Amino acid sequence: MGVERAVTRASLMSQSLTEAKTVRGSLRPIVKKVLRVLGDFLRSFAIIFIIIILWEIFPKFGWIDPFLLPAFSDVVSGFYTLLKTGEFFKHFNVSIIRISCGFFGGLALAIPLGVFMGWFKTFEEYVNPLVEACRNSSVLTLYPIFILLFGIGEQAKIAIIMWGTTWVVLLNTIAGVKNVDPVLIKSARSMGIRDLALLRKVVLPAAIPSIITGIRLGAANSILILIAAEMIGSNSGLGFMIFYFEARYAIPEMYAGVIFLALMGLTVHEILCRVENRLTAWHEKSIYFGT
């Protein structure tokens, strides 16, 4: 997590300060390292631990109606049952296929188109109002139209996820390509570089941070839209599963689904942050807070 990373960095700094003060031969470096990792871990997850403990205690002591909020252990055992019966994977697999098709389809459409639009500025000037209009119209209000066009099956869901991914990635790609430092272009041009090589060697590398930001936002969008679409018109998938458990009063299982989705969102975010860090290692680093 980004927060964790920032905290780790900050604690590393304070650590080295205290280390400087209390250098003693008795503590082996490995022990020190273990303690440090453990300390960081505790710091990062302290609040989450506290919430889990409260979540366990409050329903157990009857301070909260256990029907509305079952104890955390009940949620965990509910999730375990879902895993054991295979019901979870049935929905999970369906969702994964939908979101992969929609999300990667959206990227496959948006990134090349964005590069093209950023490169040919007059084209972009013509199309930009349309793109802005599409991006700023609430995705889910369009869902009825998608159902009308594609039917209630998979296509409508994949199409709406694609829609939700495309615009933000497209706009960030265009911005990335368009806003390449003109000095870099001038410098490359002075060496007689050809257009295609300029695109490949200068414009695309310079645009990558912006494109990845778009991808990160697009990924968050696509999860949101996936769940909403499955809740509105579907009989399978994680969104449907959560709704279904709620309707059947299987409350612990419902919470299990919600927590799983939160973890999934977090995982995707973390992976993309790492990819971003890897690909933009050349950027000037600043400690960033929050995610």
Place this chain on the structure above:
Amino acid sequence: MDPLISLDSSSAGAETKIEIRGIQKVYKVKRESGGGYDDFVVLRDVDLDVYAGEFLTLVGPSGCGKSTLLDLLAGLIPNSGGEIRIDGRIIDGPAMDRGFVMQAYALFPWLTVQANVEFGLTIKKVPKKERREISSHFLELVGLTSFANRYPHELSGGMKQRVAIARALAFDPAVLLMDEPFAALDAQTRETLQDELLDLWEKTKKTIVFVTHSIDEAVYLADRIAVMGTNPGRVTELVNIKLARPRKGSRGSAEFGWIRRRIWQFLQRLEVPEEDLELAPNAPSVAEVIDSRVAL
């Protein structure tokens, strides 16, 4: 004693590298009231020869078109009249017979220092092994061997400009075009880099056209200074600088001060009395002045 400067631009026996003939650059500017466009003349009828192996500085007030002239030499912008030839061939675009160094360094931030130096060579499709050898050689020349694998954001301004110079030299252009390359550096780094540049110039025998707004810098570096004026931009004076090389430490000398003042007068377009055209032969040098004060 020999005159420190001379105004005749004929350099006996020198081979002409760059011929600039009747160069014009006109921009269309939108009229403030009413429709249509006005012509804005940036450069008018610029004639200039640059000799092979020469260090020429272009100095002038902002708006005199010195950077535009350099962009024209680089082939980055089209001219509106006249022609520029290098070794007799007309320039019709950028090419690797000229290297370009800018004030803003313009290093590619996603490439390491070494990969930056190799950038022009990759365009030229030089094989990797050879690229490594060349880039290592030039990194050594600018004293940055130990920074080969760093990224530009890890370097200071002076180091960045050294990398940019190494990058421009790596593909072995005959001419080096430099657009206020040291203007963003602090005074001390700037002086160090000026000496390093003169060193590189002597080692590589490049023809250098160097744009600056600093008279001091122009005098320190140049064989010849082209003084430019505004409205429209043009070359008003060509001055041979006959200050002995190497010039390290000459900045404080009376000769240096005298030349600097003369160039300043040219820039201000002042009428100069005849007797002021030569340095008084018996004028004490600055060092002597300071010494005598101490003695008193």
